[in-house]
Amino acid sequence: MPERGEGTIVERPLRLDYDYTAGLAQSRFLKGIAQKKILGERCPKCGKVYVGSRGSCPTDGVATDGGEVDLPHKGTLTTFCVVNVPFAGQSVECPYASGYILLDGADIPLMGLIQEIPHDQVRMGLRVEAVWEDEVGPTLQSIKYWKPTGEPDADYETYKMHL
Amino acid sequence: MSDVLRAPHAIEYTYTRSVGPVIDRFFAGLGEHRFQGIKGSDGKVIVPPTEYDPYTGETLTEFVDVGDVGVVTSWAWVTDPQPGQPLDRPFAWALIKLDGADTSMLHAVDAGDESKMSTGMRVKARWTEDNVPDMSSIACFEAEAG
Numbered sequence: 534m535p536e537r538g539e540g541t542i543v544e545r546p547l548r549l550d551y552d553y554t555a556g557l558a559q560s561r562f563l564k565g566i567a568q569k570k571i572l573g574e575r576c577p578k579c580g581k582v583y584v585g586s587r588g589s590c591p592t593d594g595v596a597t598d599g600g601e602v603d604l605p606h607k608g609t610l611t612t613f614c615v616v617n618v619p620f621a622g623q624s625v626e627c628p629y630a631s632g633y634i635l636l637d638g639a640d641i642p643l644m645g646l647i648q649e650i651p652h653d654q655v656r657m658g659l660r661v662e663a664v665w666e667d668e669v670g671p672t673l674q675s676i677k678y679w680k681p682t683g684e685p686d687a688d689y690e691t692y693k694m695h696l
Numbered sequence: 697m698s699d700v701l702r703a704p705h706a707i708e709y710t711y712t713r714s715v716g717p718v719i720d721r722f723f724a725g726l727g728e729h730r731f732q733g734i735k736g737s738d739g740k741v742i743v744p745p746t747e748y749d750p751y752t753g754e755t756l757t758e759f760v761d762v763g764d765v766g767v768v769t770s771w772a773w774v775t776d777p778q779p780g781q782p783l784d785r786p787f788a789w790a791l792i793k794l795d796g797a798d799t800s801m802l803h804a805v806d807a808g809d810e811s812k813m814s815t816g817m818r819v820k821a822r823w824t825e826d827n828v829p830d831m832s833s834i835a836c837f838e839a840e841a842g
Binding site for chain 2: 545549550557671
């Protein structure tokens with residue numbers, strides 16, 4: 534009869550190595566980031582501006598060739614979550630806030646860290662701006678985090694359709 | 697430079713798990729360079745052993761020693777081994793039914809060349825020297841000598 538003890542504890546790493554190809558649209562976006570630019574792409578049909586565009590409008594099914602939009606580095610926090618549970622590979626100390634930032638003029642939010650504000654004061658409608666790393670490259674890590682601009686909160690009506 | 701960016705992207709997570717009493721004993725056996733199975737309700741020997749009977753769900757307790765030599769029941773050739781796989785040269789993943797076992801277990805066969813592999817071939821475990829009580833005690837399998 535085997536003993537019903539705790540038994541041996543083992544650590545089993547599981548690793549998946551990808552060779553990630555960004556594609557044309559994401560490459561345009563990431564090359565913009567490398568120049569401290571946040572580039573959106575506009576749908577020629579509905580006029581929506583996508584950030585981190587996949588090169589097509591999911592609503593109209595057409596290429597976002599309506600033009601490149603050099604977006605401001607400022608926007609509204611539409612929704613957020615406060616992370617309290619630590620996990621492997623976490624780069625920030627808990628608790629911290631992570632949220633969706635709808636840049637002014639964009640129709641889809643970017644995800645980012647919200648810092649320079651106590652996590653329990655983070656709120657929907659908060660106006661935030663990008664804080665860039667000193668050295669930027671073709672990666673979203675070039676944006677260190679987002680901090681409050683100090684402007685009055687955005688009116689719910691201005692971003693409710695983006696939730 | 698190409699218009700399209702590409703970059704390596706690795707996802708890695710480590711599971712910490714208890715192996716349970718049955719695999720614990722199976723591992724201990726591997727550290728001593730021997731395989732153990734467990735007898736199921738139908739009298740068949742399951743290798744690697746399971747804690748519960750696959751048909752009745754009963755707790756299984758009857759360990760049985762099986763050989764470190766067996767027969768390949770199925771296999772697939774790996775031309776380009778990935779990092780972390782048992783061998784760094786082309787090898788076969790194979791289902792191996794050890795002598796005395798009624799089920800097959802998956803392991804690598806160091807055959808050198810695909811032409812040396814065949815279903816029904818006899819293979820033997822190649823043990824590592826360090827006698828660690830887990831799967832790492834089995835380096836791989838190889839064609840039975842003679």
